[in-house]
Amino acid sequence: MSRLLTRATALATLALSLLATTEAVGSAVDYTGVLCKNYVDYQVWVPPGLNISTIEAGLTQQGMTAASLQQLPASCLEPFMEYACSSAFPRVEATATPGTFNVRFACKSTCQAAVTQCSSILNLVGKGSVVPNCDIAIPGTTQTVPPTGILFQPDTACNAVKSLSAGAGAGAGAGGAGNQTATCFPPFIVDTMEGPNGGTTNADSCMAGCCLPCPAQYSLYREGALETGFKITNTMRTISMVLSFILLLSYICLPDKRSHPSALILFFSICVFLFSVVVIFPLIDTRAMQCVGPINPSTQQNNLRCAIQGGILIFASVSTCAWCSALIVNLHLHTVWNSAWFARKYWLLHILCWGAASAVTAVALGLGQVRWEFATLCLIAQDKVSEIFFYPLACMIFPAFLVHCATFIHIARISAQAGAESETMSRSTLSAGAAAVISHRRHVMMAIRIQWRAALMAVCSIMCVMFYWLFYFLQLKKIRPDTLKPFVIQFVGCLMTGATHDTCADQLSPHLPPYGLMIAAEFLVSTIGAVNFIVFFKATLLSEWADWFGSIGYLMSGKRRQKKEQDQFFVI
Template structure:
């Protein structure tokens, strides 16, 4: 939510210009250069002082927002790098381009794009958050780099969520129904995973619906964020999460139904009981092989839903009545930390909640790497390199019956 200070002052209502602006306010250069005829930005300036961009930072302890987002930026960079390592490994190593391994490959690629969207913000977030005058917040109309990052972030966020939801669907189909339905319809996965996210990003660019809201990155504006980001995320992730719960409910049910009769030869069992035992073994084998995908889906779906909840809860804080008392506190000698603690707390996004949600979504690539860059993958790298050195590039092949399952 973009926060505007209350005194929409103009030269006609300002009785006397302010000669010295108390921190966090800064002098309005346009006001002084035009002898009080104009403000740099009527929404954030008045009587010769402006609340600088990003305005939200002014309502917390000085510097704490920048330090918090600097940490999450580092996490995003690490996540992007590790996810890229995993993606390159899946591209190069044998059998990783086949279903379902390629689902993790595409999820890793989407995560790289999502995490790397922070790159334009590194070192100087204000070049993304603000217009050139240092006061007006960035939008598609005044900051091209903000538009680029916002479209990039929208595409990466929706694509990452889509591909991890596809992993959930595939896990459900294989574990519960022993079906390779999704493997036969790869085109559908690419439509959901790439084309739909690209369409939302394109709509945001064409309609100029990108700008800075609260974080150190540009995304969909406050008015359009539900339609362009949170509703698509919800439509994708909520059903996938419910499906994931159904998958684990089925696993628990099958496990509890385990009976000692498994040790009895199939010749003495009814066909129904034999089928149930066979299905249980299939489920247990699927979990043994695909537990990493299950854990990743659980972590990411929880992160996305918490991120969504943060913006639904914090974005609903639209009461600005506190601004006049906060401003009075500042102009009567109060410090930024003191006035923010007394008058802004509860009306601006909670710092801890904000950092937790940003931190969780910033570690997606890290989780993908930790779960899937396992010892067997390192061994495959050694075999791959050895094959090129000693055997002219011959690659070992996994047994055909395992190719569908191992990811």
């Protein structure tokens, strides 16, 4: 193969040097055409019987029209034009011998660049027949040097035309990159190519010189669909923030809400408020939270707000689950074992709950994994989110769920026994064991009346987190760039046919997370603060607030404040 390539190269150099000396074997002329004016700035060789116009007419017949070229993205247009122009118009170079010239043909590297950058696009738009084949003779040269023609030449002896993207460096033409005629179909935008060595800054969202504008997922659904959906979820999270703040103030300010187990509700409410308050970041400027520049998503490295918001969200999520688990275990101990162990071990709860949240947050930030990938908030990158975030949550949620099930099994058994036996008999007629059983039944029923709100809130929180986790684990991986890229190419092809954005988005929808499920998952976790308020804010709180304001007025009047007697186990 190497011997054949060397022979063909020698044939091109020798034969064409001789051919260029007479009209009978071709001519050396100035380029006067239009199609390659931005690339050809040298004398060209034309075969016998042809001229610039007829050569360009042949290229046009092969599909190189202005309309078809405008369909090519910038990164394909330039290498394809370099290949086509260097192949159609070989370069004539003068030699030391008067009246003789060397002729250089197209470079094999130029042909390979065109294949790399354009094959997928050209096949996509039905122009696969013009994809270059770099291992056969240069098109048209079999008529010049029959029967084998001229192969594409090595870089040391070939026709390397100028590159429009070469900028101000050597070999750059006056045209500059601004003369590129490529366009990108909306919603795609032209890649700014501001990365290292003039490359793209976001290989995940860019292809062939065109990029999905950040946030990329918004462009793949129906127009305005995700904007509307996430506005609804942000509104719900804002409502949750306000309501959770009201409840938080109640448990901080009201004296009767500082006793065990109300203190557990206080710490849980602090976590829920922090979980909801992060909505302030996207409310101020949603896109600035999601993106840096036109195409790059936010990360903790390029967007400080993303790092702060992500850190708060991770801390609040883990601490919410931790204190929710504490509520469940406290209910179990009090109901089943008649124990107030947690009332004497708050220091241990603080270490476990706040410590776990701080550890997970520190790991996420320390590994640099906080970034925007979904909805309007920064979280942990998909490839690390399970190990860093969801597995620690699972270590809290699943054991707590099992404990909760055990508690309610116990409650159901005791309730059934209570319904089967009469408790109206006098205790004097009962044995000590029977009296103890009845006493335990009454204790269990009293515990449920006291703590049913905490039990309900724990169940709601667990279900919300589990639903969101399942959505994240089963559906969100569909929007990973490596998974989605083949379908985005189909989306581009659909747009190129002239179809509307919504029509093409509908064709893409089977390969994306379902829109309704995505909004439902985000909406559900956004309601936790509102649910917390609905469950724990009751009519007695209004009277307690009235008493509190009354006591403030009483103090301001100069009279002594009267103390209230507080119970160790206040009805929540």
